Amino acid sequence: MIKVILHNNDQKAIIDAPVEELPEIVAREHSMLWVDLTDPTLDEIAAIGKVFSFHPLALEDTMADDIRPKIDQYEGYAFIAFYGMTHSVAGCHSHSVDIFIGSNYMVTCHDSALPVIDETATRWRQNVAALGNRGSGFLLYSLLDALVDGYFPVIDQITERAEELEELVLNGGEPRLQADIMALRRELLMIRRVAGPERDVMNVLVRRDPPYFGKKEIAYFQDVYDHLLRIIDSVDLTRDMLAGVLDANLSMVSYNLNVVVKRLTSSSIILMSVTLVAGIYGMNFVNMPELDWRFGYAFALGLMAVIGVAEFLVFKKIDWL
Structure with a gap:
């Protein structure tokens, strides 16, 4: 036009x-x-x-x-x-x-x-x-x-x-x-x-x-x-x-990613520690005194709980959780 x-x-x-x-x-x-x-x-x-x-x-x-x-x-x-x-x-x-x-x-x-x-x-x-x-x-x-x-x-x-x-x-x-x-x-x-x-x-x-x-x-x-x-x-x-x-x-x-990584790392460490205790008492050796102990099962669970809570408090203090 x-x-x-x-x-x-x-x-x-x-x-x-x-x-x-x-x-x-x-x-x-x-x-x-x-x-x-x-x-x-x-x-x-x-x-x-x-x-x-x-x-x-x-x-x-x-x-x-x-x-x-x-x-x-x-x-x-x-x-x-x-x-x-x-x-x-x-x-x-x-x-x-x-x-x-x-x-x-x-x-x-x-x-x-x-x-x-x-x-x-x-x-x-x-x-x-x-x-x-x-x-x-x-x-x-x-x-x-x-x-x-x-x-x-x-x-x-x-x-x-x-x-x-x-x-x-x-x-x-x-x-x-x-x-x-x-x-x-x-x-x-x-x-x-x-x-x-x-x-x-x-x-x-x-x-x-x-x-x-x-x-x-x-x-x-x-x-x-x-x-x-x-x-x-x-x-x-x-x-x-x-x-x-x-x-x-x-x-x-990047900061948010680091926060996620720290939380995953903290959770993994806590679970690994608990798994370590479970792994030790899960071994099939004959001479393990705790196996015949009346309170062995409760002791193992308590030990896992103490380790888990202690690590949780540590990670919480350093702001990883």
Whole structure:
């Protein structure tokens, strides 16, 4: 699906147009044009590239899966690979958004419908007179800012879950918590792998003064850059906390295992001592005075009881039982 939002002299037209009509639309005079492609086919991508004269390598990156966040600058425009983030019961999910940005147009491409795209488009339509006159730089900022702001609720949910796991560990670690902790660490690692390169992308937009929009937008890109720094710091802090929780859980599991081993060892020693007495009096020698003694049986049982109780008290004192 291709959606075209056109701004011209404080007037706007929202057109759901097939890709074949884009050459005519692009040829018209306009102050700002946004072309959004949702789950495009290879033919649609190729047609878009032909209309805007995009470099084949940039189009190839658009069709690639799991591309690293980056910015490639070409003559008169740039290609930006960026990611949004959502969180569900199943875990974190990243959504790629490929962006072509020129002096008076922006082309976005993504595999599925994204709320952040609709929200940015709605915001632009509602403020089309002001935002349209600001050019492509401010529209790009609006989209990138919305994508980056989506990271914060995801990190908040992960941090909240990490604190819950920490509480469970402090109340007594369990082996099953290892899998939950490692799952959260993997989610944080995925966010870190995306946010780090995205910080570099924003650094380029802030430092290199791209020619396809003015200097006024640099302050806005700096705001997105600062948000990414906060995200990276939060991810690193939460990962460090989870590393401590993981170590604490391993220590608690090891401690609980040692407690079980000590109890089993103590019980085994007590039983072995009693078995030793039973084994001695169970030998079939002729000359065993206790066999003919009237109180021999009671003496043997009493001896076993005394040894067992004595060992039990000793192990109890040293906290093995």
